[in-house]
Amino acid sequence: MTAVTPVRYPDLRSEKLMTRRAWWLVVLNVLIPGSAQVLAGNRRLGRFALGTDLVFWAIGILLIAGLLVARSTVVTIVTNPIVLWIVVAALVFYAVLWIVCTLDTLRLVRFVRVNRVAGSIAALFSIAALVITGGGALYGAWNAGVTAGVVGTVFGDGDIADPVDGRYNILLLGGDAGADRVGLRPDSISLVSIDAATGQTTIIGIPRNLENVPFPKTSPMAEQFPDGWSCADCLINALYTYGEEHPDLYPKAKSQGSSPGIEATSDGVEAVTGLTVQYYAMIDMNGFSQLIDALGGIDIDVKTRLPIGGGQDYDGNPTGVKKWIEVGPQHMDGNTALWYARSRHADDDYHRMARQREVQQALLKQFTPANVLTKFQAVAQAGGNIVETDIPQPMLGKFVDLADLSRKQKITDLELVPPQVETWDPDYDEIHQMVADVTKVASASPSPNG
Structure with a gap:
C-alpha cells in the first residue's frame, strides 16, 4: 500500500x-x-x-x-x-x-x-x-x-399562424367515428378564442341546428351558396358532410392537415362569429372517455338528474335506464362524463351544449403539469388516439404557455342559443356584436394574479 x-x-x-x-x-x-x-x-x-x-x-x-x-x-x-x-x-x-x-x-x-x-x-x-x-x-x-x-x-408541419386582432381562434369539433362513416361527423361545434397576450379564453358555443349560415366572400362555399346555407336541411353541422362530398372545393385541404369538411365548417363558423379561424381540433367523442380516465376523472356540479343508457318511450319518458347521474357535486370517470355531455333524454340540445362546456372546462382544470407528468403515458396515448388537428408542432410551445395562463383565469362562455339567438332565423350582425363584446370584455378583465 x-x-x-x-x-x-x-x-x-x-x-x-x-x-x-x-x-x-x-x-x-x-x-x-x-x-x-x-x-x-x-x-x-x-x-x-x-x-x-x-x-x-x-x-x-x-x-x-x-x-x-x-x-x-x-x-x-x-x-x-x-x-x-x-x-x-x-x-x-x-x-x-x-x-x-x-x-x-x-x-x-x-x-x-x-x-x-x-x-x-x-x-x-x-x-x-x-x-x-x-x-x-x-x-x-x-x-x-x-x-x-x-x-x-x-401535430403536423403546417404554417405558423399569427394572432388576428390579438387572438388565436381554434375551431373545436366533437365528432363520432364509426365503421360506416368516413372520418368523423361533427356533433358539437365551438370556437375557442384566446387572447394571445393574456391567455384569457372565450368559448363560443354554436348550436348544430343553426340555419341560414353565410360564408366569407373568399370562401368556395360562397360561390356555391351566394345567399348562404339556406336549403331545407342546411343546418351548420351539415357543412362537414357537404365539404367531404365535394372535395374539389378545397383541393389543398388534405395536404395542409385538414379536410374539405373541416374547411367548409370553418368558413361557416368564421362568417357566423366574425372571427378568423387559424386552426381546428376535432375530438373523437367515442375515445373521449379514455382521456378523462387517463387524467383521473373530472369534477362537475350536476344541476339536472340524467340517465345513463336506455331510451325514451312514446311519451318522452326515460326507459331502460342503467343508472342515473345524480344532482350535486360528482367525480366522474370517462364513461359517466361522456354520458353527461351527450345525454338528450332529460332536456334539449341547448342544455346539452352547456353540459359539454362544463366537461371541457373541468377537463382543462385537470391538465395541470403535476397531473400530466404523473400520468404521462396514459394521457399521451389517449390524446394521440382521439385528436385530429392542424396545429403545427412549432406552435406547441406558444399554446402550452397560453393554456397555463388560461387555467389561472375564468373562462368566458357565449352560447348562441335561444333566447339570445333565434337559431332558425339568426341575426348575424347582432351575433358579431355579441362576439365582439364578449371577447373585448374577456381581454380587458384582469387575471386573479394581476
Whole structure:
C-alpha cells in the first residue's frame, strides 16, 4: 500500500480500510458516475463517464434556465420529434453507461476483502441506486419515445399562424367515428378564442341546428351558396358532410392537415362569429372517455338528474335506464362524463351544449403539469388516439404557455342559443356584436394574479 493512493492501491490485508474504500467507491459512483473508475480503475472509462456527466448536467441547467426565461421556445424545441428521438437515444446510452460504471465499481470494491455485513449492504445500496437511476433514465427514454410518437402523429408541419386582432381562434369539433362513416361527423361545434397576450379564453358555443349560415366572400362555399346555407336541411353541422362530398372545393385541404369538411365548417363558423379561424381540433367523442380516465376523472356540479343508457318511450319518458347521474357535486370517470355531455333524454340540445362546456372546462382544470407528468403515458396515448388537428408542432410551445395562463383565469362562455339567438332565423350582425363584446370584455378583465 502507498500512502499517496490508498484507493487505487489499498492494503488488501486491512478489512477496515477495504470496507471504508468500498463505501467511498459505491457512493461516488452513485453521485458522479465515472469517479470511481478515475480513482481506482480504468481512467479512460472514468474520464469518458465524467465528461458525459458534465454534458448532461450542462444540458439540464440550460433546460431549467430556458424554462424560466423562455419556456415557449424550450417547449417548442423539446417537443420536436427529431429532438425527442435524440433524447431517447441519449437517455438509453446514459442508462447503459451507468450500468457499466456500477458493475465495474462493484468489481473494484473486491468484496472478498470487505466486511461481510457492510459489503452486503453496499452491494444492495448499489443495486437499488442502479435501479432508481438507470431505471429512471430508461423510463424517461420511454416517455420521450411516446411523446415523439404522439407529436408526430397528431401535430403536423403546417404554417405558423399569427394572432388576428390579438387572438388565436381554434375551431373545436366533437365528432363520432364509426365503421360506416368516413372520418368523423361533427356533433358539437365551438370556437375557442384566446387572447394571445393574456391567455384569457372565450368559448363560443354554436348550436348544430343553426340555419341560414353565410360564408366569407373568399370562401368556395360562397360561390356555391351566394345567399348562404339556406336549403331545407342546411343546418351548420351539415357543412362537414357537404365539404367531404365535394372535395374539389378545397383541393389543398388534405395536404395542409385538414379536410374539405373541416374547411367548409370553418368558413361557416368564421362568417357566423366574425372571427378568423387559424386552426381546428376535432375530438373523437367515442375515445373521449379514455382521456378523462387517463387524467383521473373530472369534477362537475350536476344541476339536472340524467340517465345513463336506455331510451325514451312514446311519451318522452326515460326507459331502460342503467343508472342515473345524480344532482350535486360528482367525480366522474370517462364513461359517466361522456354520458353527461351527450345525454338528450332529460332536456334539449341547448342544455346539452352547456353540459359539454362544463366537461371541457373541468377537463382543462385537470391538465395541470403535476397531473400530466404523473400520468404521462396514459394521457399521451389517449390524446394521440382521439385528436385530429392542424396545429403545427412549432406552435406547441406558444399554446402550452397560453393554456397555463388560461387555467389561472375564468373562462368566458357565449352560447348562441335561444333566447339570445333565434337559431332558425339568426341575426348575424347582432351575433358579431355579441362576439365582439364578449371577447373585448374577456381581454380587458384582469387575471386573479394581476
